Amino acid sequence: MNELVDHALDAAQRAGAGYADIRITERETESLTVKNGALEAATSNLSTGFGVRVLVDGAWGFAGSAVLTPREIERVTREAVEIAQASGLAAGDPVVLDDTPPQVARYATPVVEDPFSVSVDEKLRILFEADAAMANVKGITVREGTIEGARERKSFASSEGARIEQELTEAGAGIEATAVNESEQQVRSWPNSAGGQHVTGGFEAVREMALADNAERIAQEAVALLSATDCPSETTTLVIDSSQMALQVHESCGHPIELDRVLGMEASFAGTSFLTLDKLGKLTYGSELVNIDADATAPGGLGTFGFDDEGVPAQNVPIISGGQFVGYLTSRETAPIIGRRSMGSSRASGWNVIPLIRMTNVNLRPGEAGTLDDLIADTDDGLFISTNRSWSIDDRRLNFQFGTQVGWRIRNGKLAEMIKNPTYTGITPEFWGSCDAICDPSEWRLWGVPNCGKGEPMQTHRVGHGAAPARFRNVRVGVGKW
Amino acid sequence: MVASHTDRRAAPDEVVDLALRMVRGDAEVLYLSRDAALTRFAGSRIHQNVAEHDATLRLRVVDDGRTGVASTNRLDDQGLAEVVARAQEICRRSAPNPDQPPLAAADAGCGESDLGFVTATAEAAPDRRADGARAVIAAAQAANLVASGAFSTEASTIAIANTNGLRSQHAATQAKLLTVMTGEDRASGYAQAISSDIGAIDAGAVGEEAADKAVRSVGATDLEPGEYDVILEEYAVQTVLEYLSYAGFSALAVEEGRSFMELGKQVMGANVCIWDDGNDPTGLPTATDFEGVAKHRVDLVTDGVATGLVHDTATARRAGVPSTGHALPAPNTFGPLAWNLFMAPGSSSKETMLSSIDRGLWVTRFHYVNIVHARKGVLTGMTKDGTFLIEHGRIVRPVRNLRFTEEIPAAFSRIDAIGAQTKMVGAEYSGINARVPALRIGRFSFTGATAAESGE
Numbered sequence: 001m002n003e004l005v006d007h008a009l010d011a012a013q014r015a016g017a018g019y020a021d022i023r024i025t026e027r028e029t030e031s032l033t034v035k036n037g038a039l040e041a042a043t044s045n046l047s048t049g050f051g052v053r054v055l056v057d058g059a060w061g062f063a064g065s066a067v068l069t070p071r072e073i074e075r076v077t078r079e080a081v082e083i084a085q086a087s088g089l090a091a092g093d094p095v096v097l098d099d100t101p102p103q104v105a106r107y108a109t110p111v112v113e114d115p116f117s118v119s120v121d122e123k124l125r126i127l128f129e130a131d132a133a134m135a136n137v138k139g140i141t142v143r144e145g146t147i148e149g150a151r152e153r154k155s156f157a158s159s160e161g162a163r164i165e166q167e168l169t170e171a172g173a174g175i176e177a178t179a180v181n182e183s184e185q186q187v188r189s190w191p192n193s194a195g196g197q198h199v200t201g202g203f204e205a206v207r208e209m210a211l212a213d214n215a216e217r218i219a220q221e222a223v224a225l226l227s228a229t230d231c232p233s234e235t236t237t238l239v240i241d242s243s244q245m246a247l248q249v250h251e252s253c254g255h256p257i258e259l260d261r262v263l264g265m266e267a268s269f270a271g272t273s274f275l276t277l278d279k280l281g282k283l284t285y286g287s288e289l290v291n292i293d294a295d296a297t298a299p300g301g302l303g304t305f306g307f308d309d310e311g312v313p314a315q316n317v318p319i320i321s322g323g324q325f326v327g328y329l330t331s332r333e334t335a336p337i338i339g340r341r342s343m344g345s346s347r348a349s350g351w352n353v354i355p356l357i358r359m360t361n362v363n364l365r366p367g368e369a370g371t372l373d374d375l376i377a378d379t380d381d382g383l384f385i386s387t388n389r390s391w392s393i394d395d396r397r398l399n400f401q402f403g404t405q406v407g408w409r410i411r412n413g414k415l416a417e418m419i420k421n422p423t424y425t426g427i428t429p430e431f432w433g434s435c436d437a438i439c440d441p442s443e444w445r446l447w448g449v450p451n452c453g454k455g456e457p458m459q460t461h462r463v464g465h466g467a468a469p470a471r472f473r474n475v476r477v478g479v480g481k482w
Numbered sequence: 483m484v485a486s487h488t489d490r491r492a493a494p495d496e497v498v499d500l501a502l503r504m505v506r507g508d509a510e511v512l513y514l515s516r517d518a519a520l521t522r523f524a525g526s527r528i529h530q531n532v533a534e535h536d537a538t539l540r541l542r543v544v545d546d547g548r549t550g551v552a553s554t555n556r557l558d559d560q561g562l563a564e565v566v567a568r569a570q571e572i573c574r575r576s577a578p579n580p581d582q583p584p585l586a587a588a589d590a591g592c593g594e595s596d597l598g599f600v601t602a603t604a605e606a607a608p609d610r611r612a613d614g615a616r617a618v619i620a621a622a623q624a625a626n627l628v629a630s631g632a633f634s635t636e637a638s639t640i641a642i643a644n645t646n647g648l649r650s651q652h653a654a655t656q657a658k659l660l661t662v663m664t665g666e667d668r669a670s671g672y673a674q675a676i677s678s679d680i681g682a683i684d685a686g687a688v689g690e691e692a693a694d695k696a697v698r699s700v701g702a703t704d705l706e707p708g709e710y711d712v713i714l715e716e717y718a719v720q721t722v723l724e725y726l727s728y729a730g731f732s733a734l735a736v737e738e739g740r741s742f743m744e745l746g747k748q749v750m751g752a753n754v755c756i757w758d759d760g761n762d763p764t765g766l767p768t769a770t771d772f773e774g775v776a777k778h779r780v781d782l783v784t785d786g787v788a789t790g791l792v793h794d795t796a797t798a799r800r801a802g803v804p805s806t807g808h809a810l811p812a813p814n815t816f817g818p819l820a821w822n823l824f825m826a827p828g829s830s831s832k833e834t835m836l837s838s839i840d841r842g843l844w845v846t847r848f849h850y851v852n853i854v855h856a857r858k859g860v861l862t863g864m865t866k867d868g869t870f871l872i873e874h875g876r877i878v879r880p881v882r883n884l885r886f887t888e889e890i891p892a893a894f895s896r897i898d899a900i901g902a903q904t905k906m907v908g909a910e911y912s913g914i915n916a917r918v919p920a921l922r923i924g925r926f927s928f929t930g931a932t933a934a935e936s937g938e
Binding site (some may be wrong): 121185 | 619855
């Protein structure tokens with residue numbers, strides 16, 4: 001492998017590159033899906049390849065290929081240089097990278113039980129047990145459960161002398177129950193929607209999810225939702241569960257703090273950001289209770305690693321401190337623009353694409369409002385909502401609207417009737433400014449979001465968000481007439 | 483001797499046959515290759531410029547009700563042997579499923595097709611994409627605007643073979659240029675062109691369309707949310723159809739009760755016809771689905787009545803009909819998908835639509851649309867890159883972006899006029915492209931706005 005790496009870096013420099021790096025990546029995944037009592041999908045995927053990134057006269061070029069031979073590396077490196085030269089036709093100011101020292105290091109995800117060593121029989125036992133529990137509930141029309149594992153081995157080397165080897169291991173699982181009647185389709189998921197919960201780590205995380213123990217309950221809730229009360233259209237107090245808080249953080253904080261968006265680099269696709277450079281250190285983003293960090297070192301986070309794909313060490317940096325906006329997610333190209341060194345969030349979803357600024361684990365710190373039960377007991381009137389179903393936000397990350405799978409009315413500090421089709425909408429700083437309680441660390445969960453999209457060609461990446469349930473005042477719920 | 487990956491890519495039919503010969507029992511081989519390049523610009527400069535070359539072989543092994551699927555992008559002899567072993571092993575260890583979809587029949591394939599393959603697109607050099615980017619940037623600079631966007635070219639091959647004797651292969655190309663231009667006061671404009679043929683992409687025209695829209699967007703002001711008559715440009719219509727496809731055009735969606743479609747029922751206005759056709763050269767053709775079944779035209783909504791659903795082999799078997807050729811790669815729990823959509827034109831022009839509106843909105847495109855309630859076809863999203871207030875038949879001013887939340891089948895029952903011209907519009911990322919007209923719709927529901935004091 002070292003010979004191939006040296007070959008690419010030598011070829012790049014011979015062709016005139018002022019800077020070059022190469023990533024060689026092998027990603028292996030396994031997935032099992034049980035649907036309606038039968039094994040619907042059993043897959044094993046392997047993708048291997050390399051990408052060469054070069055700077056020629058301050059302009060970027062990148063090319064990648066699946067063929068790991070010296071000849072192909074030579075050809076692809078030449079192609080990357082030619083592409084960089086074409087970039088030079090309309091390049092603007094030369095790209096300048098920060099002064100992050102080149103690292104020579106290794107990192108591996110701590111794993112107790114290797115997901116690839118757990119037998120198919122054992123994984124199917126877990127899934128069929130959960131499926132049977134959902135099947136016990138009359139009225140359920142679709143039952144589905146999935147267990148996934150992934151391992152990514154990455155070698156990174158740069159012309160500056162970096163040499164990094166990483167092995168990242170991921171595990172994930174989830175179940176879902178669907179009920180329908182003549183006018184409604186209602187779904188409940190556990191532990192989360194969109195495929196469940198995902199972590200960096202081993203199969204121990206899947207066992208901790210206790211899929212079967214929660215299967216009957218979510219199935220009952222799906223059926224109950226069919227005859228539940230429609231979400232009222234009103235402005236009210238909203239208590240949001242930990243998993244939906246994770247997506248709230250993702251859309252209204254995680255994306256707008258990406259410095260490439262702020263600088264307009266995503267304007268034609270993902271959009272820009274309301275957190276413009278003039279707001280750094282000056283904007284009140286939320287109430288004093290709101291503290292958000294970007295922590296690539298958080299154990300188990302789906303955005304946890306040793307080094308990003310520019311060779312920058314994983315870090316934990318403050319983003320929102322006491323409600324004040326204090327930090328961005330950055331890369332080696334963008335950090336110098338705000339006078340900083342990269343905080344290590346430049347990540348590529350595969351060997352075939354360039355690293356972009358991506359979330360790591362953007363976490364809302366827990367508060368002091370006790371448990372979820374304490375928070376509801378402290379709320380006279382409002383709604384408690386759980387588990388994301390729908391999401392949308394404008395291109396500057398201000399105007400959002402979310403839907404969740406389920407809600408309950410809160411009356412006099414107690415959960416009352418179930419609410420179906422809950423939606424809520426708001427404007428980011430106003431919404432976070434209305435946060436008046438966040439539950440304590442006992443309720444804090446680190447959620448994996450495995451489907452974050454960004455960039456052209458679009459990269460679907462894996463990120464994390466830690467959050468505890470939180471309360472917001474004067475939120476508009478029940479949006480639209482339908 | 484170990485064959486190189488590059489050699490194998492030149493002959494996908496040989497790769498799939500070789501893999502099939504290595505399998506014991508019934509199997510399906512899906513080969514996908516992609517040579518893609520993209521030149522991205524922002525701040526009126528090229529800031530990302532990439533190319534990738536990949537080919538993946540996906541093997542589905544079926545044995546006594548058990549199925550295993552494995553994929554690899556290592557196409558040398560060792561890689562093929564390894565993926566065969568993995569697929570067979572996972573098949574052996576899996577549980578039987580009597581409802582597993584059958585392998586497609588030999589006569590269901592499309593043979594060999596290159597409908598929609600243009601050599602000039604496949605061979606486009608980075609200089610050509612850079613020239614396109616420069617033309618767009620020049621249009622922006624001439625109007626004192628900043629250009630962002632991407633110019634991409636791609637050649638892809640899909641080849642499928644199975645042990646029933648089916649053989650399908652389709653090679654296609656795609657060139658796509660899009661831009662968002664921004665100006666003072668957060669004004670913005672959008673334009674896009676997409677075609678199999680890079681020669682059909684007029685970068686100057688794309689630049690001028692976006693610049694015109696951005697210049698006219700300067701000075702946008704707040705507008706109260708509410709119900710407005712709207713003109714949806716083709717970009718916005720494509721996005722709506724894309725999400726309707728996700729929500730309800732598949733047979734599995736109807737089976738599982740998550741679709742607004744009910745065959746034989748009037749689900750939209752009598753002036754609405756929507757169909758899927760992978761063989762129409764005015765779209766972006768795909769001759770085969772991922773099971774190797776030749777794609778057939780499916781009339782989804784005819785005169786407002788739900789008349790068809792797209793099928794894969796699994797849903798087709800349960801429904802007792804032939805597959806329509808809309809399978810996604812196996813295994814697939816989501817079901818079939820319509821991704822070559824068309825909407826019938828009407829007889830109106832945008833000017834005529836405009837003149838007929840007393841008070842309403844002109845919407846260029848939608849952003850970040852999502853499904854709120856699939857069964858009812860409720861979508862939400864934001865307007866973007868050119869939203870204008872119409873009064874007394876004229877555009878009177880640009881307005882800040884608004885959020886819509888609308889039950890789309892109901893809204894498509896209130897279409898007052900349909901454009902006589904259609905435009906091919908590429909999806910932002912899903913691959914559900916559509917050739918559509920502009921629409922005039924009554925009482926479209928806008929449920930939120932981002933006011934100036936919020937930073938908009």
